[in-house]
Amino acid sequence: MNEFVKITFRLTLSCLMAALVMGTAFIFTDKAKKHNEHVNVQTTMLSLLGYSDLNPAPKELKLYSLYRYIIEEKGTTYLGYMVPVTESGKESYELLKLNLEGKLMQRVPMNISPDAAAEDAERATAMKEALKTEQGIAYQDRTVVARLGDQRLAYLLPGKFGGFKTFINVILSLNPDFAIRGLEIMEHEEDPGLGAEISQNYFKNQFRNKSFERLKSLDVIKEPLPDEYRAYLNAPDKMDKDKADAIIKQYGEKDIYALTGSTISSRSVTDGVKNMVKRFAYRIQVLNDVIADQKIPALI
Amino acid sequence: MAATKKTNSQLVLDGIFLENPIFRLALSMCPAVGLTTSIKNGLLLGTAVLFVQVFSSCTIAAIKNFIHPRIRIPTYTLTIATWVTVIDLVLAAYVPDAYKQVGLFVKLIVAFAIITMRLEMFACKNSVSASWWDGIGMGFGFMFGMVTIGFVRELLGSGMLLGYDVLGFKPLLFFVLPAAGFFCVGIMMAMFNYVEVVYNRRKESKS
Numbered sequence: 001m002n003e004f005v006k007i008t009f010r011l012t013l014s015c016l017m018a019a020l021v022m023g024t025a026f027i028f029t030d031k032a033k034k035h036n037e038h039v040n041v042q043t044t045m046l047s048l049l050g051y052s053d054l055n056p057a058p059k060e061l062k063l064y065s066l067y068r069y070i071i072e073e074k075g076t077t078y079l080g081y082m083v084p085v086t087e088s089g090k091e092s093y094e095l096l097k098l099n100l101e102g103k104l105m106q107r108v109p110m111n112i113s114p115d116a117a118a119e120d121a122e123r124a125t126a127m128k129e130a131l132k133t134e135q136g137i138a139y140q141d142r143t144v145v146a147r148l149g150d151q152r153l154a155y156l157l158p159g160k161f162g163g164f165k166t167f168i169n170v171i172l173s174l175n176p177d178f179a180i181r182g183l184e185i186m187e188h189e190e191d192p193g194l195g196a197e198i199s200q201n202y203f204k205n206q207f208r209n210k211s212f213e214r215l216k217s218l219d220v221i222k223e224p225l226p227d228e229y230r231a232y233l234n235a236p237d238k239m240d241k242d243k244a245d246a247i248i249k250q251y252g253e254k255d256i257y258a259l260t261g262s263t264i265s266s267r268s269v270t271d272g273v274k275n276m277v278k279r280f281a282y283r284i285q286v287l288n289d290v291i292a293d294q295k296i297p298a299l300i
Numbered sequence: 301m302a303a304t305k306k307t308n309s310q311l312v313l314d315g316i317f318l319e320n321p322i323f324r325l326a327l328s329m330c331p332a333v334g335l336t337t338s339i340k341n342g343l344l345l346g347t348a349v350l351f352v353q354v355f356s357s358c359t360i361a362a363i364k365n366f367i368h369p370r371i372r373i374p375t376y377t378l379t380i381a382t383w384v385t386v387i388d389l390v391l392a393a394y395v396p397d398a399y400k401q402v403g404l405f406v407k408l409i410v411a412f413a414i415i416t417m418r419l420e421m422f423a424c425k426n427s428v429s430a431s432w433w434d435g436i437g438m439g440f441g442f443m444f445g446m447v448t449i450g451f452v453r454e455l456l457g458s459g460m461l462l463g464y465d466v467l468g469f470k471p472l473l474f475f476v477l478p479a480a481g482f483f484c485v486g487i488m489m490a491m492f493n494y495v496e497v498v499y500n501r502r503k504e505s506k507s
Contacts, residue, residue: 003370010368014375018382025386029393036396192404 041171041186045156048173048182049146058148063156064299065117066143068283069127071097072136078105080137081287082123084114084299093117094296095130102286104294143280145300152176152300157280161272163188164195164265172273178212178281183273195265202233203266206256207273214253215277220267225257304426308433315437321414322445322485323492328414332449333481335405339462342450344402345409346443348387352409353418353442354435355383360423361431367424376419377410384409414442449484 051057069080079098084091091114097106112126120139127137144156155174160167168188173181185199197203202225210218225233232239232247239247258266291298306314321327335341356379360367367375388406391399399406409415418438423431454460457475459467474480 007368007371010366011371011374014367014378018378021382022385022389025389029389032393033389036393040396 041158044171044184044186045144045146045173048156048171048184049154050181060149061153062147062299064114064145064147066145066300067117067123068140068143070138070140071131072138073133080127080131082110082117082127083287083291083296084117085297086299087297091299093126094298095127096287096290096296098286098290102289104290107294107296143284147299154181155280155284157276158186159272159276161268161275163190163198163268164262165189165191168198168269168272170269170272170276172276174277174280178215178277180207180210180215180273180277183207185269190262190265194259195262197259197262198265198269201235202230203259203269205233205236208236209248209252212277212281215274218270218274219255220258220263220270221255222258222263224260226251229257304422304430304434306430308429311430311433312437312440315434315439315441316444317441317492318496319437320441320445320492321418321438322442322449323489325414325417326489327417328412328442329485331405331408331412332445332485334478336446336449336453336481336484337457337476338454338460339447339450341402341405342446343443344398345405346439346446348391348402348406349409349412349414349442350436350439351387352380352383353415353439354432355386356380356415356419357423357431357435357438358428359383360419361426361428364424372420372424373416376416379419380415381410414438445488448488449481452484453480 045063046052046057049057049061051061064084066084067082069082071078071080077100079100081096081098082093083096085094086092093110093112093114095106095108095110096104097108099105108130110126110130112122116122117126124137124139128134131137142158144158146153146156154176157172157174158169159172160169162168166189168190169186171184171186173183175181183204185204188196188198190196190198229247229251232244232251236244256266256270287300290296291300304311315321317324319325322329322332331345335345356376359379360376384407387409388403391406392403418434422434426434451461453475454462455467456472457470457477457480459465459470472480475484
């Protein structure tokens with residue numbers, strides 16, 4: 001019995017020591033890791049808009065975040081949108097509370113700058129102050145609106161959906177008319193060599209230039225990817241214009257060619273993208289109507 | 301086995317040649333076969349193993365009197381897992397680009413036979429400083445093995461070295477496949493054995 005106690009004690013102590021070491025390492029590296037992720041998301045967003053080191057983004061390009069919340073109040077569900085607004089040159093946020101029919105219920109100005117709103121904790125505090133309650137506020141998602149001067153350039157939607165194994169994290173870039181500008185796979189755990197091919201150019205670039213109408217009926221087909229189309233998809237910007245146009249004309253309206261041996265992954269991505277765009281298009285139209293109706297100086 | 305009588309430099313050199321973990325001790329064959337398609341892979345994984353080996357060896361050597369003999373293997377695994385997690389976190393935070401390449405393999409280091417075996421054979425019977433040098437020797441030995449196999453396979457399989465095209469053609473495509481890893485390891489082992497035989501014969505004839 002004595003030995004049992006000894007073994008238990010020593011094993012517990014070892015585990016605690018291990019936890020201490022790992023915890024310390026986590027605390028020291030967490031900030032750098034978060035920063036990396038942030039930079040990664042930022043560069044990905046810019047590259048989805050067509051900007052890179054060689055082709056830097058113009059100064060007029062501004063990215064504004066729109067946050068969506070679900071608010072439960074006395075048994076009724078409302079949607080809360082944190083909308084970036086400008087008032088006499090100063091940028092802040094305003095909370096729009098909508099009921100499920102899309103009717104505006106409440107407008108609350110929020111005293112929070114766009115930089116502060118990017119921090120989860122600060123945003124949660126601001127929401128608490130605006131609604132004067134802590135209960136029933138649930139963060140849903142974020143949409144980034146890219147503006148070039150006064151023009152709305154594109155929407156960037158970070159999102160995730162189920163893949164073959166676990167969730168697939170993506171960033172989707174849409175034109176103001178909801179046609180797809182680009183798709184980037186941020187994180188996934190599909191099988192290497194099979195489902196993992198979703199992050200290859202020749203798969204994800206198939207979504208480019210699909211219009212909203214076409215997207216609604218988009219399907220996956222099990223046919224070999226034609227060689228010339230593959231060559232175009234692998235490097236869409238390097239091909240000369242006439243040739244690229246001819247290929248887009250021929251294949252642009254086609255369904256998504258499934259990856260060999262990974263139909264489930266291909267289908268998950270296609271359906272996931274479809275759902276993301278459809279839901280977003282509905283929501284943003286409702287929100288746009290409200291903003292236009294109330295003449296809110298929104299920056300989206 | 302009592303505490304080692306070797307000097308520090310001997311410990312390091314033995315780890316690289318006479319007791320090379322891959323070619324002489326035949327430990328950790330899975331990574332040596334599976335992950336050596338390029339020099340870069342070998343180098344990155346070798347570095348990670350080096351750190352895990354050195355830190356684990358030192359930890360075990362430091363707490364060897366505290367470890368209950370009945371639960372020494374779980375304790376070893378716990379120690380290795382701790383250091384692997386730490387290195388995984390550090391790599392992800394400070395060298396994200398390299399981490400993208402080896403992130404998946406770094407977690408596998410927990411199961412590498414070489415580290416557990418070295419803790420069992422060496423670190424739990426020796427002082428911290430001796431374990432430190434043994435860890436360095438073993439780590440570099442492993443890295444040396446991985447890089448050598450990676451060199452042969454990358455050159456013959458894809459005609460490249462460190463990602464640069466040096467040959468301009470692919471001499472033997474077979475060498476990028478996992479099966480060729482076995483051939484490489486086998487041939488290298490034979491060479492190591494041959495060198496040892498020749499070396500011993502010379503020593504005998506001299507004496």
